[in-house]
Amino acid sequence: MILKTLFSQLLTRPATNRFPAKYMPRSVLGFLGKVKEGKAQLVPPVPVPPRFRGKIAYSRDKCIGCQLCIRVCPAKVIEFLPEAKKIRMHVARCTFCAQCVDACPVDALSESPDFLLSDTDRSSAALTVE
Amino acid sequence: MADGQKVYEIPIGPIHPALKEPIRFTFQVEGERIRGVEVRPGFAHRGIEFMGLKRNLIQVLYLSERICGICSISHPIAITLAVERAAGIEVPPRAQYLRVIFSELERIHSHLLWAGVAAHELGFDTLLHLTWKVREEVLDVLEELSGNRIDYSIPIYGGVRRDIAPAQVPKVEAMVRHYRGLLEELLDAFLRDPSVAARTRGVGVLTPEEAEALCAVGPTARASGLSKDVRQDRPYLVYGELGVRAITPRDWGLEPRGDVYDKAVVRLLEIGQSLDLIEKCLDEMPEGEITSFPKIPALLAHLKKAEGEGLGWHEAPRGEVIHYIRLEAGVEEPVAWKVKAPTYSNLMSWVPMFRDQEVADIPIIAASIDPCMCCMDRVHVVRDGSGATLLMEELLKLSRAKTERVLRGLSPAGGGA
Numbered sequence: 262m263i264l265k266t267l268f269s270q271l272l273t274r275p276a277t278n279r280f281p282a283k284y285m286p287r288s289v290l291g292f293l294g295k296v297k298e299g300k301a302q303l304v305p306p307v308p309v310p311p312r313f314r315g316k317i318a319y320s321r322d323k324c325i326g327c328q329l330c331i332r333v334c335p336a337k338v339i340e341f342l343p344e345a346k347k348i349r350m351h352v353a354r355c356t357f358c359a360q361c362v363d364a365c366p367v368d369a370l371s372e373s374p375d376f377l378l379s380d381t382d383r384s385s386a387a388l389t390v391e
Numbered sequence: 392m393a394d395g396q397k398v399y400e401i402p403i404g405p406i407h408p409a410l411k412e413p414i415r416f417t418f419q420v421e422g423e424r425i426r427g428v429e430v431r432p433g434f435a436h437r438g439i440e441f442m443g444l445k446r447n448l449i450q451v452l453y454l455s456e457r458i459c460g461i462c463s464i465s466h467p468i469a470i471t472l473a474v475e476r477a478a479g480i481e482v483p484p485r486a487q488y489l490r491v492i493f494s495e496l497e498r499i500h501s502h503l504l505w506a507g508v509a510a511h512e513l514g515f516d517t518l519l520h521l522t523w524k525v526r527e528e529v530l531d532v533l534e535e536l537s538g539n540r541i542d543y544s545i546p547i548y549g550g551v552r553r554d555i556a557p558a559q560v561p562k563v564e565a566m567v568r569h570y571r572g573l574l575e576e577l578l579d580a581f582l583r584d585p586s587v588a589a590r591t592r593g594v595g596v597l598t599p600e601e602a603e604a605l606c607a608v609g610p611t612a613r614a615s616g617l618s619k620d621v622r623q624d625r626p627y628l629v630y631g632e633l634g635v636r637a638i639t640p641r642d643w644g645l646e647p648r649g650d651v652y653d654k655a656v657v658r659l660l661e662i663g664q665s666l667d668l669i670e671k672c673l674d675e676m677p678e679g680e681i682t683s684f685p686k687i688p689a690l691l692a693h694l695k696k697a698e699g700e701g702l703g704w705h706e707a708p709r710g711e712v713i714h715y716i717r718l719e720a721g722v723e724e725p726v727a728w729k730v731k732a733p734t735y736s737n738l739m740s741w742v743p744m745f746r747d748q749e750v751a752d753i754p755i756i757a758a759s760i761d762p763c764m765c766c767m768d769r770v771h772v773v774r775d776g777s778g779a780t781l782l783m784e785e786l787l788k789l790s791r792a793k794t795e796r797v798l799r800g801l802s803p804a805g806g807g808a
């Protein structure tokens with residue numbers, strides 16, 4: 262039985278998704294640059310399900326500065342900005358539990374499908390939400 | 392160790408390529424045979440319970456999820472049950488069914504993970520790749536239902552955070568059907584395969600008496616024929632109504648021998664049991680609320696007022712997990728939190744299991760209890776930078792000395808605060 266599976270494997274596509282390219286480029290950053298210029302094609306990541314818990318999206322206008330999200334966040338992601346009465350999130354620390362989303366009384370926070378978050382700088386613009 | 396007897400000591404670990412997590416074994420070896428073993432845990436102690444005492448209960452919930460990446464629903468379930476008992480919180484029936492569905496999904500992925508690891512330790516890497524490939528399916532379902540592939544953040548005090556939408560039910564049912572078919576293939580590949588049997592039969596035996604005496608839990612105990620399963624012995628959530636029965640090798644038509652083969656039998660059959668439970672839950676699950684505290688501020692306020700202690704238990708994929716919690720009115724943090732992970736109970740089974748085995752069988756015997764060191768490590772004794780073990784008397788002496796020191800430091804006026 263296992264032999265059958267093994268042989269059928271020869272004819273089917275690999276189970277793994279070849280992200281970002283069929284063969285590992287020598288430099289990933291260089292490759293991504295080429296993708297931007299339209300010179301190379303990206304093998305897209307596996308699509309995420311509808312209610313995926315990705316990077317938290319923040320709608321600054323809705324926020325009333327109640328700090329409830331700060332109280333429940335287990336990872337101390339969220340910083341309060343007292344003058345503006347708004348928040349700033351340091352995504353590098355986030356555990357994607359979305360408890361802040363559940364806690365926010367005015368729905369200023371939501372789960373986005375964004376998950377490609379690796380960066381060399383933990384306080385880069387992409388990893389700071391405000 | 393006497394020199395004359397040609398017994399040598401082989402230290403393995405704390406860090407070793409054959410071990411997935413840090414622990415130290417010191418084997419006494421005579422030729423190829425293991426004559427004895429000393430197990431020294433404590434290298435992965437992270438002080439989680441201490442950290443928990445500095446956080447409010449909602450934060451502690453997510454901290455508990457990180458005790459183990461694989462049992463990432465078992466610990467939250469145990470701690471929510473403990474807190475719910477301490478604070479007198481009711482859980483709506485639908486939420487109880489949902490918790491069961493998530494824990495059984497977790498059991499499936501954990502047992503498949505183990506099967507892959509076991510195959511790898513035996514040198515059957517094809518089987519490793521096969522099991523880990525099919526494991527993706529249940530992880531996809533978990534991601535679909537919870538939004539996360541691992542660390543699902545689903546239970547909350549008073550219920551669960553996400554419902555299974557009607558549109559998602561067919562996906563879960565399709566997964567159950569798919570695994571039913573696959574399970575036959577896996578049983579074939581593992582249990583009816585002569586080479587797997589040759590490497591696992593009679594290896595790492597734990598007799599029922601030893602399992603009983605050492606308080607082994609989970610598949611480790613059941614493989615020795617003990618009918619021991621928290622879901623059956625002390626039903627919680629809706630497990631009582633679902634009628635769970637502990638699975639032993641007898642369900643495979645064999646007398647239990649307590650060896651590695653039997654441990655594979657139990658885990659693989661439990662995948663089938665979990666599939667049945669999920670199907671039954673989807674069938675019987677009533678409509679209704681999924682939490683008794685839809686608003687987080689109300690939950691926080693209730694928890695702050697709560698006073699009392701509670702114990703929560705759950706049959707994790709590796710065995711019984713227990714959380715104890717004590718709450719005091721007026722403080723948001725728990726005043727005491729104690730966690731017992733299943734590996735803690737199974738650790739000592741290694742000693743009889745290793746006896747008279749071959750050195751080449753060390754990896755598979757070590758893996759057969761499906762150990763998880765960092766879940767289990769609760770203490771690490773260090774003094775003056777050395778990790779030498781302290782005896783109970785010494786600890787007592789230290790403790791008394793500290794009491795004296797503290798008392799001396801207290802001024803008579805400030806003593807009552």
Ligand code: SF4
Nearest residue numbers: 334355356358359361
């Ligand atoms: S998702 Fe969780 S960890 Fe991330 S900011 Fe929200 S509460 Fe904090």
Ligand code: SF4
Nearest residue numbers: 324325327328330365
């Ligand atoms: S909980 Fe919502 S409204 Fe309150 S501070 Fe956080 S984001 Fe703003």
